[in-house]
Amino acid sequence: MSDLExxxxxxxxxLESMVPAFGKAARKGLSEADDLxxxxxxxxxxxxAGYAGINWPxxxxxxxxxxxxxxxxxxxxxxxxxxxxxxxxSLGMPVPILMxxxxxxxxxxxxxxxxxxxxxxxxxxxxxxxxxxxxxxxxTKAEPDGNGWKINGQKVWTSWAQYSDYGVxxxxxxxxxxxxxxxxxxxxxxxxxxxxxxxxxxxxxxxHVNEVFFDDVKVDDDHRMSPVGGxxxxxxxxxxxxxxxxTDSGGFGPHLDLFVExxxxxxxxxxxxxxxxxxxxxxxxxxxxxxxxxxxTARAMAxxxxxxxxxxxxxxxxxxxxxxxxxxxxxxxxxxxxxGFAFDDHASQKxxxxxxxxxxxxxxxxxxxxxxLLNTIAEKxxxxxxxxxxxxxxxxxxxxx
Amino acid sequence: xxxxYDEGQxxxxxxxxxxxxxxxxxxxxxxxxxxTGRYHEGFWNTAKEQGWTALALPEEYGGLALGLVExxxxxxxxxxxxxxxxxxxxxxGCAKAIELYGSDxxxxxxxxxxxxxxxxxxxxxxxxxxxxxxxxxxxxxxxRISGRATGVTGGLVADIAVVYAMGSLGPVLxxxxxxxxxxxxxxxxxxxxxxAHLGFTDIPAQPLAIDGAAREAxxxxxxxxxxxxxxxxxxxxxxxxxxxxxxxxxxxAFGQVIGAFQSVKHRIAExxxxxxxxxxxxxxxxxxxxxxxxxxxxxxARLSATEAYxxxxxxxxxxxxxxxxxxxxxxxxxxxxxxxxxxxxxxGLFWEDILVDRLTGEAA
Numbered sequence: 001m002s003d004l005e006x007x008x009x010x011x012x013x014x015l016e017s018m019v020p021a022f023g024k025a026a027r028k029g030l031s032e033a034d035d036l037x038x039x040x041x042x043x044x045x046x047x048x049a050g051y052a053g054i055n056w057p058x059x060x061x062x063x064x065x066x067x068x069x070x071x072x073x074x075x076x077x078x079x080x081x082x083x084x085x086x087x088x089x090s091l092g093m094p095v096p097i098l099m100x101x102x103x104x105x106x107x108x109x110x111x112x113x114x115x116x117x118x119x120x121x122x123x124x125x126x127x128x129x130x131x132x133x134x135x136x137x138x139x140t141k142a143e144p145d146g147n148g149w150k151i152n153g154q155k156v157w158t159s160w161a162q163y164s165d166y167g168v169x170x171x172x173x174x175x176x177x178x179x180x181x182x183x184x185x186x187x188x189x190x191x192x193x194x195x196x197x198x199x200x201x202x203x204x205x206x207x208h209v210n211e212v213f214f215d216d217v218k219v220d221d222d223h224r225m226s227p228v229g230g231x232x233x234x235x236x237x238x239x240x241x242x243x244x245x246x247t248d249s250g251g252f253g254p255h256l257d258l259f260v261e262x263x264x265x266x267x268x269x270x271x272x273x274x275x276x277x278x279x280x281x282x283x284x285x286x287x288x289x290x291x292x293x294x295x296x297t298a299r300a301m302a303x304x305x306x307x308x309x310x311x312x313x314x315x316x317x318x319x320x321x322x323x324x325x326x327x328x329x330x331x332x333x334x335x336x337x338x339x340g341f342a343f344d345d346h347a348s349q350k351x352x353x354x355x356x357x358x359x360x361x362x363x364x365x366x367x368x369x370x371x372x373l374l375n376t377i378a379e380k381x382x383x384x385x386x387x388x389x390x391x392x393x394x395x396x397x398x399x400x401x
Numbered sequence: 402x403x404x405x406y407d408e409g410q411x412x413x414x415x416x417x418x419x420x421x422x423x424x425x426x427x428x429x430x431x432x433x434x435x436x437t438g439r440y441h442e443g444f445w446n447t448a449k450e451q452g453w454t455a456l457a458l459p460e461e462y463g464g465l466a467l468g469l470v471e472x473x474x475x476x477x478x479x480x481x482x483x484x485x486x487x488x489x490x491x492x493x494g495c496a497k498a499i500e501l502y503g504s505d506x507x508x509x510x511x512x513x514x515x516x517x518x519x520x521x522x523x524x525x526x527x528x529x530x531x532x533x534x535x536x537x538x539x540x541x542x543x544x545r546i547s548g549r550a551t552g553v554t555g556g557l558v559a560d561i562a563v564v565y566a567m568g569s570l571g572p573v574l575x576x577x578x579x580x581x582x583x584x585x586x587x588x589x590x591x592x593x594x595x596x597a598h599l600g601f602t603d604i605p606a607q608p609l610a611i612d613g614a615a616r617e618a619x620x621x622x623x624x625x626x627x628x629x630x631x632x633x634x635x636x637x638x639x640x641x642x643x644x645x646x647x648x649x650x651x652x653x654a655f656g657q658v659i660g661a662f663q664s665v666k667h668r669i670a671e672x673x674x675x676x677x678x679x680x681x682x683x684x685x686x687x688x689x690x691x692x693x694x695x696x697x698x699x700x701x702a703r704l705s706a707t708e709a710y711x712x713x714x715x716x717x718x719x720x721x722x723x724x725x726x727x728x729x730x731x732x733x734x735x736x737x738x739x740x741x742x743x744x745x746x747x748x749g750l751f752w753e754d755i756l757v758d759r760l761t762g763e764a765a
Binding site for chain 2: 256260264274277280281283284285287288289291292293294295296298299302303306308313316319320371374375377378379381382383384385386387388
């Protein structure tokens with residue numbers, strides 16, 4: 001057994017032992033507040049067991065291991081439905097970027113430890129009503145104010161802002177230059193006066209994203225994490241941190257086995273659905289697609305293990321898997337006929353076709369809309385030209401609204 | 402577990418690409434579309450001279466003892482440049498059947514010639530629209546076969562065939578010389594594939610696999626061939642994607658290159674996705690030859706490669722506009738090949754069924 005496989009085996013054993021206290025069954029029926037409290041205890045247990053900050057430096061409380069161990073642990077952890085989503089963004093991007101760009105080392109160290117133990121949560125304040133895919137089109141502004149800055153504006157789609165203690169934010173500090181050049185990057189205290197968080201209810205009924213309003217929110221200049229006007233580069237660095245994350249060829253929806261089981265248990269006009277060519281074709285094609293993505297991921301892991309940089313085809317994962325999951329979920333509901341009307345808004349989207357279906361549009365938009373991913377493939381991998389951008393090189397305050 | 406190509410394998414890919422790009426061109430392939438019984442001799446001579454015919458066969462019979470991974474890499478390059486003859490895959494299937502299920506005497510008799518390429522081998526499993534029928538239409542009795550094999554790839558010029566036939570106790574695999582067989586050419590849309598119906602009338606044949614296991618044996622051979630063909634399809638799809646991309650970067654309309662329009666660039670980005678999924682499935686399948694999940698892996702490779710090649714051929718022509726549908730530009734060579742390869746070694750519907758049978762535990 002390779003070292004990595006031994007690591008996987010140890011992680012799997014530990015995770016198995018956590019199931020009674022923190023698994024799906026333990027979470028069933030909990031209010032979100034209770035679930036969050038459970039999640040904090042789970043995160044603390046991970047920290048104690050050495051499974052928090054797996055690939056982070058030891059000096060910050062991490063384990064000092066590699067990316068492979070991190071991805072290996074994550075893919076094992078994914079199997080159990082533990083309450084880790086509350087920390088996904090926090091530990092995924094804002095806290096690593098704080099380690100990288102935070103100036104006050106003692107402060108950074110304290111924050112990182114608390115975040116790793118699940119005591120504090122960070123959010124990422126990027127998207128705005130006027131700019132999601134077009135991040136650099138954001139309008140929230142920071143103006144000089146004494147020795148510091150004063151922030152005014154609105155962010156949106158901010159995951160877990162309602163539970164966050166801190167956040168990282170990109171704001172406009174100079175509207176007189178082209179859009180990418182007038183941005184600056186700060187961290188903010190989410191409990192500071194003038195910060196208002198308002199949860200947004202999504203189509204599926206849950207509210208993990210928020211609107212966040214900033215009204216004369218004062219921040220000291222030592223909150224600044226980029227040069228003035230140099231915020232876009234740090235924002236890009238934030239989005240690049242987790243390039244190779246644990247993926248799911250099922251698009252974070254149900255496993256194909258569940259579809260096969262459903263088809264076996266269902267009749268179409270008195271005949272078994274599993275013998276129906278339309279159903280069989282979808283099973284076969286979805287299998288081929290998922291098997292292809294799994295093979296891409298396995299190769300990427302093997303390349304990382306060999307000290308090589310994985311190929312760009314890993315960027316296909318979310319694009320291909322989530323939209324396929326969306327269509328397969330539609331078919332699964334169709335297959336159930338009138339039994340398909342039911343909806344339990346607490347059901348897991350990894351186990352329930354209706355939950356998978358109703359939440360699928362979020363998956364195709366969050367973290368890069370399909371169209372942006374296609375643009376990235378076309379431009380960065382295939383060398384096709386960028387779209388026509390009428391705002392290119394134009395000072396931000398002269399771009400027609 | 403998938404594999405990474407080692408240095409030797411990468412060298413095979415590079416060298417075969419260099420050779421084929423230097424020797425193959427569409428101007429020699431276009432006229433073959435209008436003739437039956439002709440293939441691109443330059444391609445087949447290259448395959449023999451380079452040792453590709455011997456690549457995946459055992460050393461004791463003149464082979465190079467490499468495997469599906471290496472032959473797949475050659476097939477990928479052959480797909481990129483449009484292989485000029487079908488015998489690399491058909492001969493491989495024929496030889497593997499003899500290697501895996503034949504007697505020592507049969508191996509000694511046939512394998513060296515198949516490895517050198519002096520003997521052109523094919524497989525004849527299909528009956529009508531069924532790539533691998535439960536009850537084969539050809540009869541085997543008293544060491545002779547009679548009946549008709551449908552649409553045999555390479556059948557017009559082959560020297561020997563492994564035939565799926567019905568014996569007294571059930572299906573059998575037999576090997577037969579084709580010198581006295583009645584061959585009727587199929588005038589088709591991709592004539593260098595040398596498709597023919599083969600009419601057997603009391604033709605001497607020697608049994609290979611034992612009774613009862615013949616259909617599984619034939620399916621295994623078909624799966625081995627399907628993995629090679631999937632590589633060839635992926636190569637063709639990759640070429641179509643690149644040609645589409647290159648054209649989109651040079652052709653101008655409405656004041657910019659057409660690749661700047663999202664309707665065009667997204668179409669090409671989607672092709673990239675299909676090609677990479679097919680490639681990943683091919684690499685995986687080639688590494689699973691001796692495992693229980695081989696047929697599932699082969700089916701997945703086959704399905705995704707067929708989708709990739711059909712779609713890439715279709716969209717590449719569409720992106721070219723009017724020039725794309727001309728005879729001269731030759732994009733239709735790929736469109737034709739995408740469909741002929743989609744049918745050889747079992748059509749898509751066949752493989753979908755084989756795959757789902759295995760996923761649902763319905764397979765015999």
